[in-house]
Amino acid sequence: MTALGFDLFWSFRSPYSYLATPRLVNLVRDFDVACNVRIVYPIAVRQADFFANADPLWVFYLMKDTYRTAEFLGLPYRWPNPDPVLMDPATRTYPRAQPHIHRLSHLGVAAAERGRGLAFIAEVSALIWDGCTDNWHEGDHLAQAAARAGCDLAELDAAIAADPVHHVDVVETNQSDQRKGGHYGVPLMVLDGEPFFGQDRIDQLIWRLEQKGVMRR
Template sequence: MADPINFYFACVSPWSYLAIDKLNSIAESYDRSIAFKPIDVGRSWKEAGAGQPLGNRPQVLQDYRLLELPRWAAWRKTEINSHPKYFPAAFHLSSYAIIAALQSGQDVYRLTRALMRGCWVDELNIDDKADVAKIIESVGLDSKTLMSAIENKSVADEMSSNTDEALSLGVWSVPSMVLDGELFFGQDRLEMMIWRLDGN
């Protein structure tokens, strides 16, 4: 079987949210699995020397982002709230929930998607334990078990390891996909990834 597509992401990234359904569709079409790898974006920005928090970016880039978000959402045939109630939010809790689910052997596509939509559509606070538990339950997983597992050292260690791995592959921000060792940065590179999968 072909190697999985590595997906480096954070649920608080709107671009990660805009990537997830298209990436899942690509994986299904080309008989690939997705390796979900939440990373510490603040650390990757700092250590790679690239990227910065939204509020630190030049105003012209902040303004253009607000043009791009609804435009890309329409292109991807999905919905997005460009000014969500709980943004910015810390990414750790949502990432840890996904890693805890992975470590318990769960398929995390639906959970990851629901956490992203929690932030970018449903006006939920994905840095709040009650809201995250609600999202976990909404996809049929046991919130009590996962919320307890989040506290395990192995969960934080895995996110650190994901970040180490991402940096070693040239990843500096999210979303980033690595297909057969080749890095594609940004949800706007998904069509190029299809081109590569088609043998180009």
């Protein structure tokens, strides 16, 4: 029986979340630890003017660093087409109507509630971010990714349609707990109240797990 687990606060629009996920899959595979996936909306949805007010160097560095990190990790990577979050290019702000990110986020909640959260975010983030699939939202791309994760996309969609308020509430609770955990960004791993923010903190998370006596499987 797994004795210890950590919360993973994670967003479908975060390239760093995508880049971290294969290592988190390996962590759970290799160690006797559970990963509790907790989906949050991206900062662009929570704060629509975030990028409009950000220093241009923030975005410049983000793009350079994510491509470099992907190359370093040996992961395929390209900015998604379409972007999971729609932006008004004239104002660099994000409209309230978002056809992709809300559905993705609520699908992630539903998958996590069925015990398939980590598998689901691994498969769907690869579909969105690895550059192999344009128009990832069309056809059966999402259904196939969900199936690889052990989920039925139609069943997940039906559950969300039957109780949309529940799935919104879960995301909002996750966002509140994320801040209580010690940070507002993703990916954020929280182990026994200790936050590990960023894809470059996974080694420290493993180090702390081993300090706590977590054994390899």
